Amino acid sequence: MTSLSPKKTIAVIVGTRPEAIKLAPVIRSLQASKTLQPLTISTSQHAEMTAQIFSSFGITPDLDLRVMRPRQSLWDLTALLSTSLGELFNGNRIDAVVVQGDTTSAFVGGLCAFYHKIPVAHVEAGLRSHDRYSPFPEELNRVMLSRLANWHFAPTDFSASLLRAENIPEDSIFVSGNTVVDALQWMISHSTPSHLPAGVPENPQLILVTCHRRENIGAPMRSVALAIKHLSAMHPEIHFLFPLHPNPSVRENVRPVLVDQPGISLCEPLNHDEFLSALRQSRFVLSDSGGVQEEATALGKPVLVLRRETERPEGVTAGTLRLIGTDVQDIIRETENLLTNPAAYESMTNGSNVFGDGHAAEHITRILEEKLNPPAPARASEPRIAAFDLMH
Secondary structure (H helix, E strand, C coil): CCCCCCCCCEEEEEECCCHHHHHHHHHHHHHHHCCCCEEEECCCCCCCHHHHHHHHHCCCCEEECCCCCCCCCHHHHHHHHHHHHHHHHCCCCCCCEEEEECCCCHHHHHHHHCCCCCCEECCCCCCCCCCCCCCCCHHHHHCCCHCCCEEECCCCCHHHHHHHHCCCCCHHEEECHHHHHHHHHHHHHHHCCCEEEEEEECCCCEEEEECHHHCCCCCHHHHHHHHHHHHHHHHEEEEEEEEECCCCHEEEEEEEHCCCCEEEEECCCCHHHHHHHHHHHHEEEECHHHHHHHHHHHHCEEEEEECCCCCCEEEEEHHCCCCCCCCHHHHHHHHHHHHHCCCHCCCCCCCCCCCCCCCCHHHHHHHHHHHHCCCCCCCCCCCCCCCCHHHH
16 A cells, blocks of 8 residues: 555544544545645444444545444553554554544544654644543543644644643644534535434424433433433424444433434434534534534534533523533423524524634645645855865
């Protein structure tokens, strides 16, 4: 696979659906570069879902590592990723590695690049919840990546300030905006409105639900499901759409409570344009997803965040996000408030560009071009030899 191209090869590591969404604009931008070329590596942490995203953006991965196993532990995934990526980096010329966010694929990709002395670019750097177990293992993954990375692409001024507070060198931090806004704008301009899944009525008052975080699996996720069941009974005019993450542990906690309940549609994961269509048609969202918080903020869709902290406080400041946790009564109270209090609802519908202007990928590519193709140093002029020197 060693390239003879004069372009520098940038390995872009993609494992999960959110990574695919946020790195697709970077991959497309690198494809257009005159001096860089992407080598797109899928680890298949979310195999089917990342394939959907790549298809939507017209991207074909160059390599698929296929490291996932049924009900895999984090340590087993880490070991398989380390071996696969280590062998890849050892046998091929890679000029830089791009990782995104805080997944196990991103962290191990950065670590293996460090082992091979390959520079690392971290997209969406500087997010912090300041609780190492929430989100788990993401919070510690991104903290450790900040020690490994050479270039830190922070989505906002606030995330950049957190990196500075951790003594990350100023000249390695770049405020790029979040590439999720690039992806959102591209998908809106390249897709047609999608039909909602079967079972969802025409023109519903729709509440979109996503819940999959590892720390919410178990009692918290069952609480979310119970709250939705109660709310559906209280508000028959509302329809809940809940695309289920493929993780069996998620389904085991949600389906027994909500399957076949009136006013509730459980469905398979939506592809990106289907999800954005559902998001745009929804009244508001219940979610523990980070990417949804960003997309909803850009679209002015309220999100009741099923967590007690967020590494995206900019959305809370903008007014589109409200942290409510997973307690049944808290979910019911906050949802009721948005359903019955027009002023409370309207106060959360002002869209914001706090997460970017849609040009983050271009900015990232330009910085990488500059860092990997520095101008040649000017040649010093030949010293003039005085006539006196020639005579002596």
